[in-house]
Amino acid sequence: xxxxxxxxxxxxxxxxxxxxxxxxxxxxxxxxxxxxxxxxxxxxxxxxxxxxxxxxxxxxxxxxxxxxxxxxxxxxxxxxxxxxxxxxxxxxxxxxxxxxxxxxxxxxxxxxxxxxxxxxxxxxxxxxxxxxxxxxxxxxxxxxxxxxxxxxxxxxxxxxxxxxxxxxxxxxxxxxxxxxxxxxxxxxxxxxxxxxxxxxxxxxxxxxxxxxxxxxxxxxxxxxxxxxxxx
Numbered sequence: 001x002x003x004x005x006x007x008x009x010x011x012x013x014x015x016x017x018x019x020x021x022x023x024x025x026x027x028x029x030x031x032x033x034x035x036x037x038x039x040x041x042x043x044x045x046x047x048x049x050x051x052x053x054x055x056x057x058x059x060x061x062x063x064x065x066x067x068x069x070x071x072x073x074x075x076x077x078x079x080x081x082x083x084x085x086x087x088x089x090x091x092x093x094x095x096x097x098x099x100x101x102x103x104x105x106x107x108x109x110x111x112x113x114x115x116x117x118x119x120x121x122x123x124x125x126x127x128x129x130x131x132x133x134x135x136x137x138x139x140x141x142x143x144x145x146x147x148x149x150x151x152x153x154x155x156x157x158x159x160x161x162x163x164x165x166x167x168x169x170x171x172x173x174x175x176x177x178x179x180x181x182x183x184x185x186x187x188x189x190x191x192x193x194x195x196x197x198x199x200x201x202x203x204x205x206x207x208x209x210x211x212x213x214x215x216x217x218x219x220x221x222x223x224x225x226x227x228x229x230x231x
Contacts (some may be wrong), residue, residue, distance in 0.1 A: 004097045005216050039181040039200060041200070042169050059146070061068050061216035064214050064216060067101075067102065067217065068101045068102055069225070073225040073229050077225050084139075084143075094112040102217060103215055103217070105214075105215075109118050109210045110118050110210065113129060114126050114134055115167055120163060122174055130175060133173060137180055140223035144217070145185050145214070146187075147185055147212075148168060148185045148189075148190050148211065149165060149190060150212065151167075151209055152199050152205035152206075153199040158192045161192075164189035165189025170186040192208075195208045
């Protein structure tokens, strides 16, 4: 669990100084903080960051922020995402799990999902790690998942764009072949965008060749959370 990055409270404190004091945040419980974060992130980050990032860089993060529901229902959803994030972290030790707002940004680098050079075919190691992810996604069916494919900067931009799309599609196809509903997934190729490391070294380029997931609540989870808060 120590590998899970939690951005909700940090982002809440950053933007909520206009609305509340730090002491007020400290004196709330986890559910209240989740609900409060949902309100602030929904009204501020969801409108500003989610809209802009979803159209350009930081695809998975932008999608997660753009999907914020807010309010007490958002706190309920956040608690469910906390559990899912922990299970993903336990299942795939090499994953970079980020809990933000009411969703999860999941980064699978080449240690978890590896492709041969200039190929979109999944390796046996990649399939093995995706198999572990299948179980978690099966246990948490009420989510929408966007799969983002990335490449390093080697080669032509147009080729890398197509390759990233093919790699994301390969991941979706494999997950769907294991019984997950294809309708849960959307795929997007990001090409060389949003590098998380330098492209000037082999190690950096390896980190940039990755797959990211934006995991957000689907309409059923939202409706269930809203019903739960009214009881």
